[in-house]
Amino acid sequence: MEFLDLPPMLGAAGTVRLPGSKSISNRVLLLAALSEGETDIRDLLSSDDVDRMLDALRALGVAWQRDGDSLNYRVVGVGGPFPVKSAELFLGNAGTAFRPLTAALALSGGEYRMSGVPRMHERPIGDLVDALRQLGADITCTGNEGFPPLHLKPATIRSGGVVSVRGDVSSQFLTALLMALPLTGVETTIEVVGELISKPYIAITLELMSRFGVRVEREGWARFVVPGGASYRSPGTVYVEGDASSASYFLAAGAIGGGPVRVEGVGRDSIQGDVRFAEALRQLGARISMGDNWIEAAAPEEGRLRAFDLDLNHIPDAAMTLAVAALFADGPCTLRNIASWRVKETDRLAAMATELRKIGAEVDEGADTLRVSAPAKLVPAAIDTYDDHRMAMCFSLVSLGGCRVRINDPKCVNKTFPGYFASFAGVARPVPVVAIDGPSASGKGTVAERVAAALGWNYLDSGSLYRLVALAATRAGVKLDDEAALGSLAAGLPARFAGGRVWLDDDDVTDAIRTEASSAGASQVAVLPAVRNALFDRQRDYRSGPGLVAEGRDMGSVIFPDAALKIFLTASVEARADRRYKQLMEKGLPANIENLLQDLRQRDARDAARAVAPLQKLPDAVLLDTSDRSVDEAVAFVLDLVRGRGLAAG
Numbered sequence: 001m002e003f004l005d006l007p008p009m010l011g012a013a014g015t016v017r018l019p020g021s022k023s024i025s026n027r028v029l030l031l032a033a034l035s036e037g038e039t040d041i042r043d044l045l046s047s048d049d050v051d052r053m054l055d056a057l058r059a060l061g062v063a064w065q066r067d068g069d070s071l072n073y074r075v076v077g078v079g080g081p082f083p084v085k086s087a088e089l090f091l092g093n094a095g096t097a098f099r100p101l102t103a104a105l106a107l108s109g110g111e112y113r114m115s116g117v118p119r120m121h122e123r124p125i126g127d128l129v130d131a132l133r134q135l136g137a138d139i140t141c142t143g144n145e146g147f148p149p150l151h152l153k154p155a156t157i158r159s160g161g162v163v164s165v166r167g168d169v170s171s172q173f174l175t176a177l178l179m180a181l182p183l184t185g186v187e188t189t190i191e192v193v194g195e196l197i198s199k200p201y202i203a204i205t206l207e208l209m210s211r212f213g214v215r216v217e218r219e220g221w222a223r224f225v226v227p228g229g230a231s232y233r234s235p236g237t238v239y240v241e242g243d244a245s246s247a248s249y250f251l252a253a254g255a256i257g258g259g260p261v262r263v264e265g266v267g268r269d270s271i272q273g274d275v276r277f278a279e280a281l282r283q284l285g286a287r288i289s290m291g292d293n294w295i296e297a298a299a300p301e302e303g304r305l306r307a308f309d310l311d312l313n314h315i316p317d318a319a320m321t322l323a324v325a326a327l328f329a330d331g332p333c334t335l336r337n338i339a340s341w342r343v344k345e346t347d348r349l350a351a352m353a354t355e356l357r358k359i360g361a362e363v364d365e366g367a368d369t370l371r372v373s374a375p376a377k378l379v380p381a382a383i384d385t386y387d388d389h390r391m392a393m394c395f396s397l398v399s400l401g402g403c404r405v406r407i408n409d410p411k412c413v414n415k416t417f418p419g420y421f422a423s424f425a426g427v428a429r430p431v432p433v434v435a436i437d438g439p440s441a442s443g444k445g446t447v448a449e450r451v452a453a454a455l456g457w458n459y460l461d462s463g464s465l466y467r468l469v470a471l472a473a474t475r476a477g478v479k480l481d482d483e484a485a486l487g488s489l490a491a492g493l494p495a496r497f498a499g500g501r502v503w504l505d506d507d508d509v510t511d512a513i514r515t516e517a518s519s520a521g522a523s524q525v526a527v528l529p530a531v532r533n534a535l536f537d538r539q540r541d542y543r544s545g546p547g548l549v550a551e552g553r554d555m556g557s558v559i560f561p562d563a564a565l566k567i568f569l570t571a572s573v574e575a576r577a578d579r580r581y582k583q584l585m586e587k588g589l590p591a592n593i594e595n596l597l598q599d600l601r602q603r604d605a606r607d608a609a610r611a612v613a614p615l616q617k618l619p620d621a622v623l624l625d626t627s628d629r630s631v632d633e634a635v636a637f638v639l640d641l642v643r644g645r646g647l648a649a650g
């Protein structure tokens with residue numbers, strides 16, 4: 001299973017150019033295909049769901065061309081029903097392709113087979129099929145009644161009259177009917193049965209149809225009259241707005257992570273209902289501003305986001321983002337009227353509840369509600385994404401709580417936003433890590449500790465963890481080659497660092513871990529993968545704001561490969577032996593320079609040859625040779641680099 005580890009973030013600020021709207025992209029493609037004339041589409045979304053629509057249109061005899069690698073497409077409309085009268089279409093999990101194409105094909109007088117991924121075959125389409133059957137369409141559900149796959153056959157379509165469709169499961173059924181009915185050429189009235197959900201998506205459909213020359217009369221949200229004799233005509237050029245649902249993650253990032261974060265591509269004039277997510281954020285106390293083509297969000301003037309209790313039926317997709325924003329609110333939050341979540345890419349109500357609990361939240365999942373209470377402290381977790389792009393994007397926000405988070409199967413964002421994680425990295429600011437690796441006795445401990453103190457950052461002396469494991473093992477009578485026992489010992493190591501002292505349970509072991517015996521033991525246990533793995537997360541937990549200086553040989557390679565600054569701190573073997581000699585003399589301990597030299601040479605060779613986490617200078621590490629430098633000079637050198645890279649003020 002592929003995964004992406006997001007580090008804890010300090011905050012978020014910056015500007016994001018949004019990809020095109022999925023809802024608009026797939027509607028415009030279909031309308032352009034059914035139109036008379038050619039349509040130039042600008043800024044089309046490039047994603048899996050749009051690719052499914054493009055592939056289907058080509059298979060149905062619609063010619064289209066992409067302008068090089070750009071997001072601009074030209075579609076040659078067929079001016080009526082599809083010319084290809086027999087086709088098999090695979091539509092993945094793209095509801096915005098599957099539903100509208102079902103209606104358009106049912107009225108195209110051919111024989112078509114339509115299928116998708118297994119999840120698509122669990123997503124209902126029965127209400128749409130029923131409506132089309134009222135018109136005379138011949139549609140068979142070849143698996144379960146009411147669900148894809150579908151088999152469509154030529155049929156005599158009744159002309160005109162009234163057709164009814166349910167509106168309380170998915171608004172896409174109504175969208176599909178609306179867009180297809182002009183193919184009949186006669187006036188048809190649609191009556192919506194049940195309370196229509198997700199109304200703003202119907203508004204998008206009507207707006208785009210009218211741009212293509214078909215004006216639908218509507219009475220409230222219950223009756224829609226598609227006029228007779230109407231046919232689609234290309235408006236020439238259509239610009240696709242940025243995706244307002246995709247905007248929600250960045251606006252939330254601004255509201256949670258300080259901000260301001262600005263999204264470009266949607267704004268005050270957007271036809272997408274999800275821009276109203278910004279209003280919801282404002283109710284939570286976020287500071288929102290808007291222009292024609294941009295929206296910006298920043299955190300409340302002071303304090304956390306306000307707890308909320310909101311009916312979110314009008315923004316079902318962006319509402320998921322609020323479920324995660326609830327982790328950052330000052331009290332329990334309730335999301336209402338979101339039953340449609342159950343029939344989306346996954347059962348989003350169940351998925352959201354399960355994954356929020358992993359982060360430590362208390363969650364009540366109702367039939368159509370979700371109540372989320374944030375934990376006192378977010379818990380790092382591996383988030384499953386259920387092949388649902390929005391799960392992946394939503395949970396990236398957890399990192400803004402200073403909590404690392406693993407996103408399983410991150411590529412699921414390709415459905416609507418292939419560049420999502422790159423865009424997120426463009427605004428989210430990771431807790432900076434300075435990783436100082438280097439050989440034994442190079443002075444890296446002293447330098448690292450002093451750099452941390454000067455910056456007011458956290459400090460991790462990773463070597464001491466291996467020393468502690470060795471010491472604890474010796475005390476517990478565990479053999480230093482018993483990998484399994486050492487691994488579980490390391491996993492539950494009762495070590496604490498406080499006030500410059502090191503504790504094992506209630507024992508002050510500050511000096512005990514510095515003895516030669518502990519050193520030798522540490523280097524023995526440090527080669528065991530079970531021990532290293534057991535200490536992996538423990539070391540990563542040291543990463544918290546405002547920053548971390550981490551010292552030890554695999555800090556920059558294994559534990560914090562994304563460290564903002566990597567230093568390889570070394571010194572000639574003679575200089576190191578000399579320093580060790582002086583230290584031992586100061587402590588009144590016996591010392592022999594020849595022995596120390598030989599000892600260090602052997603240790604270097606062993607460390608460099610070690611199979612697990614060998615000592616090495618990484619290509620992206622800065623070399624700091626302290627043979628001829630004082631500690632003060634070495635510290636100043638590192639601090640200059642830290643400040644020069646903008647990792648700390650000063």
Ligand code: DC
Binds near residue numbers: 554
């Ligand atoms: O840096 P030190 O001398 O305190 O390290 C003690 C031992 O642990 C030494 O053998 C190197 C090993 N070590 C390691 O393998 N990985 C680290 N990140 C730190 C230390």
